[in-house]
Amino acid sequence: MAQLDGKVAVVTGGTRGIGWSIARALVREGASVFVCGRDPRRVEAAVEELRSNGGRADGLAADVRRHEDCRRLIAAAAERFGGLDILVNNAGVGVFKPVDQISVEEWDEVIGTNLSGVFYCSREAIPWMRRRGGGYIFNISSLAAINPMPGGAAYNASKFGLNGFTEAMMQDVRYDGIRVSTIMPGSVDTDFAAEPGAKKRETWKLTGDDIAKAVVDLYKYPKSSLASRIELRPSQPPRKK
Numbered sequence: 001m002a003q004l005d006g007k008v009a010v011v012t013g014g015t016r017g018i019g020w021s022i023a024r025a026l027v028r029e030g031a032s033v034f035v036c037g038r039d040p041r042r043v044e045a046a047v048e049e050l051r052s053n054g055g056r057a058d059g060l061a062a063d064v065r066r067h068e069d070c071r072r073l074i075a076a077a078a079e080r081f082g083g084l085d086i087l088v089n090n091a092g093v094g095v096f097k098p099v100d101q102i103s104v105e106e107w108d109e110v111i112g113t114n115l116s117g118v119f120y121c122s123r124e125a126i127p128w129m130r131r132r133g134g135g136y137i138f139n140i141s142s143l144a145a146i147n148p149m150p151g152g153a154a155y156n157a158s159k160f161g162l163n164g165f166t167e168a169m170m171q172d173v174r175y176d177g178i179r180v181s182t183i184m185p186g187s188v189d190t191d192f193a194a195e196p197g198a199k200k201r202e203t204w205k206l207t208g209d210d211i212a213k214a215v216v217d218l219y220k221y222p223k224s225s226l227a228s229r230i231e232l233r234p235s236q237p238p239r240k241k
């Protein structure tokens with residue numbers, strides 16, 4: 001029996017990009033996967049495709065900036081599949097502008113999605129995991145969590161904060177058998193911070209499947225060890241001139 005058979009996972013932002021790759025990989029490994037995103041049509045399409053080869057999947061439209069949506073999401077997943085073992089806090093947005101040009105709404109969107117949303121979902125998921133005797137929370141951070149950049153104030157702040165949040169939470173829940181990892185990718189070839197389909201594909205970048213492999217491999221690591229922070233970068237980015 002595969003190690004993920006019978007496990008139940010929630011992937012936030014599991015309808016596109018990295019989250020979609022993670023959801024697909026977890027389904028292939030035998031997990032039941034519940035996805036969310038803000039756009040209900042994309043949720044429906046993702047669930048349909050995840051189920052197309054016999055996978056167990058479901059989902060709902062939820063905005064992780066709202067605590068009530070996160071409570072509903074986690075409860076729906078646990079009720080649909082009988083519990084919760086894995087939470088992948090992946091939903092994230094980027095606004096890249098100098099501080100004096102970021103609107104208050106943009107600031108709230110970035111911090112609300114990338115930081116508060118992770119708190120809301122984790123807070124709701126932990127009691128369900130305790131009932132199972134343990135679980136695994138993966139937080140998709142970024143190398144921007146350690147590398148400040150011009151125009152990155154909102155995004156950097158959200159991801160620096162996310163790393164601190166994640167590493168503190170790891171210590172809160174480790175004796176409940178809940179493992180917590182921060183995954184910090186470099187550039188990944190997705191539509192991040194752009195309209196879906198607007199970006200041209202770039203082959204030197206990481207793929208969503210690279211990040212999904214990290215999630216699956218970390219889950220299978222011996223329970224006695226915890227890779228609490230992973231930096232994953234493209235092996236051959238364009239040389240700096």
Ligand SMILES: NC(=O)c1ccc[n+]([C@@H]2O[C@H](COP(=O)([O-])OP(=O)(O)OC[C@H]3O[C@@H](n4cnc5c(N)ncnc54)[C@H](OP(=O)(O)O)[C@@H]3O)[C@@H](O)[C@H]2O)c1
Pocket residue numbers: 012013014015016017018019036037038039042062063064065090091092093113114140141142143184185186187188189190191192193194
């Ligand atoms: N791409 C990169 O180079 C890169 C590098 C390092 C880290 N990351 C991180 O990886 C994560 C995923 O990025 P990605 O590149 O896969 O982005 P993406 O292609 O833009 O996908 C983002 C996903 O999150 C969902 N989402 C956005 N805001 C949401 C909200 N408020 N509530 C619920 N779902 C929401 C989107 O669906 P809807 O639009 O329908 O809501 C979509 O499913 C993010 O946390 C990002 O910071 C990305």
